[in-house]
Amino acid sequence: MTPQTTGPARYVIIGNGVAGTTAADTLRKGDPQCRIDIVGDEPYPLYNRVALPNVLKGKTAPERTIIRQIAWHAQNRVELHLETTVTRVDTERKVVTTSDGRDFVYDKLLIATGGRPNPLRAEGVDGVKGIYNFQTLDDTKAIVARTEAARAAVTVGGSFIAYELTEGFRHRNIPTHWLVRGPRFLHRIVDEDGGALVDQLAREVGVETHYGESVVSVEKTGGEVSAVMTTSGKRLECNLVGVGVGLTLRTEFLRSTPVKVNVGVVTNEYLETSVPDVYAAGDVAEFFDPYVGTHNQMGTWNSASAHGRTSAQNMLGARQAFDEVPYYTSTMFESQMAAIGSTPDVRPDMEAISRVDMNARVYRRLFFYEGRLAGAVLVGDIRVRRQLMDVIRGRQVVPPEERAQLAAV
Ligand SMILES: Cc1cc2nc3c(=O)[nH]c(=O)nc-3n(C[C@H](O)[C@H](O)[C@H](O)COP(=O)(O)OP(=O)(O)OC[C@H]3O[C@@H](n4cnc5c(N)ncnc54)[C@H](O)[C@@H]3O)c2cc1C
Known part of the structure; x- marks a missing residue:
């Protein structure tokens, strides 16, 4: 074990999304002396993911999504390490290791790494251009660039992300087929009536919906997608494919630790993991949710931000249960x-x-x-x-x- 320091407390946060950045803000306000290192593998300080659909539609400029400038981190003495991936955590020695070989020693650690979108799995998909996930600002910039020459699009998935892609494409007047693997949009929470209404709303604006359908294979021309074949054998010509088929939560760097991971990092209602001094917040946390008496995982901005705040308060010594309606x-x-x-x-x-x-x-x-x-x-x-x-x-x-x-x- 690394001996407890007598100097200022050292906090390390993995992930500079809304959960991690809100935690850094809360830690700084609660402890003016502490050292805060925040490691993130994207090239940007905190930006508003919720605004990405508006960037896709062309309503918001990409740079307008940045909501914490680099200068904020300097002013608040938050050491921000961008384009840096955490590859390993040693909870015995209390050290976080990054891909560039640096070690960060912590007294308390917050995991706020969110998720990585699942890729489209279909025959012939590898290396084909024109197929996009929709998670980051860079994804959004790439999709926008592609839409300029898009003649027809296919979107895949029955979630909000697949909806946002569909709406973004049709907003740009690109004829769009929306493939939903289940019987309707959000089929686990929306019943048949709700599904019929969403379908009506989609068709009224010209979107072609297909249920019980996914992509089984991809055709390409000159390395670029030119058509997809669906489960039922339809061939849909397109030179743009948007994929929203769920996230895999990012916990890979915890493999050699005793931190309990299920779908996400398992925590109690105080956002403490199974290992002392290690906390989790935001999308990646599978936290005990007192509202439903079981573990839960959220994918909403307000709960990620509230998680960041609550986890940081608890890292500072409070004992506050997470209590927010997402x-x-x-x-x-x-x-x-x-x-x-x-x-x-x-x-x-x-x-x-x-x-x-x-x-x-x-x-x-x-x-x-x-x-x-x-x-x-x-x-x-x-x-x-x-x-x-x-x-x-x-x-x-x-x-x-x-x-x-x-x-x-
Ligand atoms: C297009 C889109 C639209 C959305 N719209 C809405 C909406 O309308 N309303 C709503 O409530 N929610 C919406 N969401 C969901 C919401 O944005 C998320 O729930 C929220 O941003 C999660 O925040 P987070 O901090 O937990 O994780 P993230 O924002 O995912 O941040 C985690 C960060 O950690 C980094 N990271 C991961 N692993 C490592 C590692 N090993 N080393 C270093 N860095 C790492 C990631 O790259 C990422 O930058 C939307 C999401 C998307 C993608």
Whole structure:
């Protein structure tokens, strides 16, 4: 074990996304003397991932997404090491090692590494140009450059990322086929009615939707994608493919440590991992969620930011449980959509109640756990989001007659 220093505390943060950067900010405010090193493998200081769909649409300039300038780090004495990958952690000696051979000794360590998007797996896909994931600012710049010459696009996936790609392409007037492997968009949380409404919204703006379909093989011309073959044997010509088929959380550098990893880095409600002085926050944390009494993993900006704050406060000596209702709002073609709190992908035993009005294009589905509202998904009119978040926070049992009222559209 590295002896505890008598000097200022040394904090090392892996990942300079919103979780890691919020943690650095909180640590600096709570301990003016401490040393903070933050290691990130992208070339940028914190930028707003939530704004990337607007960059894709051409509504926001790439540089406008940067929300923490390099100068902020210098002013706050946060040592930022960009384009640097953490390859190893030794929790016995309390040392983090990077790809360029540097060692960072820590007293407390935060893992805030998010996830890496899964690539498209299909025959003939290797090395073919024109196929993109959508996770980083660099991905977005590359896709935008490609859209200039795009004649037709295919998007793959039933998640928000696949939706954002589809909407970005159609916003640029690129004819787009959207392949969803499941029976509908977000099929684990949206029922048939909700799926039908999303489908209607997509088709109204000219998107061709295909369910139960994925890409089985890719055709190329001169090294560039020229068509894809789908599961059911359709051949779709395209010179742009957008892929949103989930993330693999980035934990590879923990392999030789006793830090417990399941899908993500497992933590308790204080965001402490199974190893003392090691914490996890943001997308990569599989944290104990008191709202649903089980471990949970989120992919929302507000929960990543709140995780960063809570983990840092606990690293500073507080004992604060994570207690925030996550939410994700986005456009849904010409409409809007929100997902709030916890959904049945986390606890399949939740009760669900839903209402739809196809004419008004409004859909609401609420999820109850042990009689309490735990989450919701809304399409169309999402103004009720704040009220529902308050009900979730209140943790009161909602009687059956009031449940129907809350769900009414
Ligand atoms: C296109 C897009 C749109 C989105 N839209 C919304 C939205 O509308 N609403 C919403 O709530 N959420 C949205 N999200 C999700 C939201 O952006 C994420 O939940 C949030 O950014 C997660 O923050 P994080 O800090 O946990 O991880 P990340 O932002 O992923 O940051 C982790 C950082 O760590 C780096 N890293 C990983 N491993 C290492 C390593 N070994 N060494 C060094 N660095 C490493 C990564 O490269 C990355 O820079 C969207 C995401 C995307 C991609």
